[in-house]
Amino acid sequence: MVTITDIAEALGITPSTVSRALAGSPRVKEDTRVAVLRKAEEMGYQRNIMAANLRKRRSDIVGIVVPRIHRQFFANVISGAESILNEAGYNVMICQTMEKLDVEIKVLRTLRNHQVAGVLLSHAIEARDSKHLAALGNIPLVQYDRVFFDYPGAKVVGANCEGAFKATKHLIESGYRKIGTIAGFMTSQAYVERLAGYRLAIESAGIPFNPDIVYENAIVRETGREAALKALEAGCDALYCCGDFCALGAVEALQEKGVRIPEDFGIVGTANEFFTSLMTPALTSLGQNPYEMGREAARAFLEGRTDTTVIPMELQIRSSSIRNTICQK
């Protein structure tokens, strides 16, 4: 393992100068700079990142915390963030919380112990408040997607309210009459806002908001099934779903009951996961631009922002929400 001292000796100068030359400091003569660079190359020098980090009391790693890596949404956020961070010379450490609070706490402690340069976080469903985030100390934190607004610092969120409004309005315009919603967990602001957007669309259309057809705490396939069956019993003919997995469950449960989609019942999901386009019928879904969200979160960290950035959401209209012409009349 060749060190800056080795290079210094080979060149008859001191490690300090080598260090400066390697760091591109202006306080070093051009000649010696090129000499150092060439020698370093020649000797196969590789900077010891540990030593540098210890000295600087900060690592070159940025932690990215996601609930689950399996979701296309988060995989895309990661890729987006990585694209920006790598360019800026940072490396990325990806951590999954599996939606569990205790894992999230453990993960944050690990990142803190590693003295990472920053953390991009979308909290676990189980995390009901922001208390545990303080464990990061003064490490810059950017919250994305699922954020706690009461915690200071940069945030990058989707236009949840606006998006859910568009999605619900689309269902209304498709001719559905009694539109319920699978609403997720009210402990998370993102879901609260989606519900608000849903409500706004409903009321804007002159329909009274009916809390009986708001199905909270559902987000996965199985709970989506249960919610859909309740909605059917309550006389609904459409559902705006806060996620694609619960929407999938809803579609399956309804189809098993002989309900035709979209003729009898309209469904819209959220996230625009890859599988939605392969379902029968293909699922209309509210896309969240995760790649762009990841890039924005990374930029927010790099620029030391403390404000909130909103990423637009786009409704990808497919078959599950379009009544055929006969029904539309």
Place this chain on the structure above:
Amino acid sequence: MVTITDIAEALGITPSTVSRALAGSPRVKEDTRVAVLRKAEEMGYQRNIMAANLRKRRSDIVGIVVPRIHRQFFANVISGAESILNEAGYNVMICQTMEKLDVEIKVLRTLRNHQVAGVLLSHAIEARDSKHLAALGNIPLVQYDRVFFDYPGAKVVGANCEGAFKATKHLIESGYRKIGTIAGFMTSQAYVERLAGYRLAIESAGIPFNPDIVYENAIVRETGREAALKALEAGCDALYCCGDFCALGAVEALQEKGVRIPEDFGIVGTANEFFTSLMTPALTSLGQNPYEMGREAARAFLEGRTDTTVIPMELQIRSSSIRNTICQK
């Protein structure tokens, strides 16, 4: 930031003893051990991993290199590996190569510079040989899924030959006659073996192997489409596909041509991605047990193995390869 020196001073002992106590060394009296532990807890001590790693000349991080995080297969490998490594006190650094050789080289250099404890790698498609792996120096390497057999060290692979054999045999038993294969890249041993398994099944059934209906270099959706159209023209009535994405492309291209699946044409994919169960018809796929593969790769690292572990593959039979009774006659 509280250090072992702080704890030592508070207790009137030396940093050495504190270090030993914290490390659980047997060379320290029980009383002082508990005293140190309690004091550390009380003062909110967090070990500085940088310093420890610098001193030990080795980090507590294991690098996991994947071509793309988006694939369910790799997401599951990661989760499996993580489950074992976290338990053993390691942290994980996930790196995507995007299937590019230059990115893979860069990533390996980064991991080396970080002096990671080990690397689990599935190489990029673009990597045609193992030359660049030497850049890791003496960092333990475990190759998984896509491996170079000419490079020494531990390997964890799927039972590709056996799996492809089962998949192809299944198509034969379903009554298909002219079975081609979308075969992937012959630069990768995994695909070579799948092709071998396919051939073995074909020949075991007394059918002569026909290289004209082997479609190489296809692996993504679009190339799968192209291969399927060629297969159709060549008179095939079934395809064993080395991946699920090329199988998806094949299904789509055939359906657009009015070919009915499975009645007219049988398809089997590989990897058992989530979306395969949602397609119409649902895609039969050869599952690779990625979670288990990740766990085995992690164990291979922990135990310092240098052999090859084979993970069985399981055929998940769905609609795309089962002819209805009328056709079967």
Place this chain on the structure above:
DNA sequence: TTGTATGCGTTATCAT
């Protein structure tokens, strides 16, 4: 522009 001196926090070797 370069050199000198020091310390980042830990672990390991040696001595006691």
Place this chain on the structure above:
DNA sequence: ATGATAACGCATACAA
């Protein structure tokens, strides 16, 4: 069982 001391490789404040 504990202490003293050095070293891991680098970066910076200060001196020249």
